[in-house]
Structures are given as structure tokens and as C-alpha cells.
Amino acid sequence: MKEVLRIAIQKSGRLSESSLALLKECGIKFDNGVGKLKTIAYNFPAEFLFLRDDDIPGYVEDGVADLGIVGENVAVEKEKDVQIIKRLGFSKCRLSLAIPRDREYYSVRDFQGKNIATSYPRLLEKYLRDNQVQASIHEISGSVEIAPSIGLADGICDIVSSGSTLLSNGLKEVETIFQSEAVMIGQQRTTPAKEAILKQLLFRLDAVQKGKNNKYILLNAPAEATERIVRLLPGMRSPTVLPLAMSGWNSIHSVVNEDRFWEVIEQLREAGAEGILVVPIEKMIV
């Protein structure tokens, strides 16, 4: 039988939609009907398992799945023998310590001798150890935010995204202990056939990610400004310069990184660029 790569993704939760969308952007088509626990791709040698995120690192360690998509917080917390193969850039969040809003706070030493409720005991333990704080960790699996108000703990260590859950539970964030995003995890032991499929998948993921991180830019510029503008827009190899029908003017096309985007736009305008169009890139292969 032909080998396929088994990829575990979250069945339903915060990672599901973006994980499915990313695989589809990689051109992998499959049917993920409600209630399905397993499906095979039509056009790529991959099979998908839909699981609870907490179980994914263990399945990858055991080799039941070759790859998995989970939050880095879960990947690290579970302490399984798996590697982060690729950072995926979505579901960004942080693991933070929080205490009741009306409590004064000076430093992490304020947690000395205190009770902290969390679903991430290993990450918290490491943080406390690194900061030489002795506190007792109370592990709970959900609704961590209510622990202080019901007298279960003095503070909590939980995932924060917008901060509104902390706010509505009368808590304030005092320390960030871990920054997280969705990651693809895998294990080293694999067959040459699966290694080759993984290589293809990583190539596609890279093209999608580069596409997202860059924009295609088109602009008009007077001929005498062209050299300066070309220097501002190095592009992939170098920008395309095409003459406009109106003499003395060029159209310049290039690619610009999202991080530098606004700064470059300012400089282009100063250099004499006009009619600037910015277009998203679906895939980028350099």
C-alpha cells in the first residue's frame, strides 16, 4: 500500500478552522464532514485524524500520527518526545500569571508561598523555578479564571488573548510566562517515503507563508525617479520596470515584505511614486 502522512488536527476548537484553512491553501483537498474522526486527502498522500488538542503530542510521540498541529503551549506542556517542525503563525496567545485586580503587585516574588491555579503545571513550574519562587500549583483542567473568586487560589496562570476574560473575572495580568502560536509537531523516526511527503508539504507551507508575509506592489514613477525607487524595492531578484504609454514615465512592479510595508510606502511617495497598487500574493516560491 502507498504510504501516506498521518496528520492530527484539532477536532473542534480554536485551532480547527485555521488548521483546515492552511491545509486547503496548500492545495490539499479532503472532506471533513461533521463527526468525522478520520479522512483521506483526494489529491495528496495524507490522512487526517481529528482529535482533542491535548492528545495530539502523545499520538505523535507514539507514531499513531506523523504530524500534528497544536498550540505551542500544549506542545511544550505535554513534554512528549516530539519536535516543532514549523511555526504556523496563527492562534497567537500568551500564558500569563494573573491576580485579583484590587491586589497590589510588585514582582514575581509576590507569588512566594501562594497558591496558583493552572492547566499548565509544567510550564508554570519551570517559570517559578527559573525565578526562584516557591509556590504551590493547583492543577485544574478548565474555568481557571474563577479560581481566585471561589477561594481556590491566590492567582492563576492561564492563556490570554484579548485579556477580556481576565477583565470580566476581576483579574489583572501581571507576568507573561510563555508566548505561543500554532505549531506543526513531528517526530524524528520516519520512513524515507514519509520524509519525502513531508518535504513536499513543507515546501507548500513555506510558499503559502511567504505569500502571506509579502505584498505585490505596482506603481508609476517619473523616469528620473526610477533608479531611486528600484533601490527601495529590491523585490525577489530585482523589480520589473516597464515604460508607460506616456513618455518619461515607468511602471515598477515588485514584492515588499509586510513588516517593512508602510515604511517603504512613505519612502516611495517621497521619491515621486504615484498610482501605487498593493495586491495580495497567494503563493510565493523564491
Ligand code: PRT
Ligand atoms: O477540545 P480541545 O481539548 O481540543 O480544545 P481546548 O478547549 O483545550 O482548546 P481551545 O480550542 O480552547 O484552544 C486551542 C489552542 O488555541 C490553545 O492551546 C492555544 O494555543 C490557542 N489559543 C489562542 C487559545 C486562546 N487563543 C484563548 N484565548 N486558547 C485558549 N484561550 C482561552 C483562555 O483559556 C481563556 O479562557 O480564551 C480565554 C482568554 O481569551 P481572551 O481573549 O478573553 O483573553
Ligand code: ZN
Ligand atoms: Zn484541550
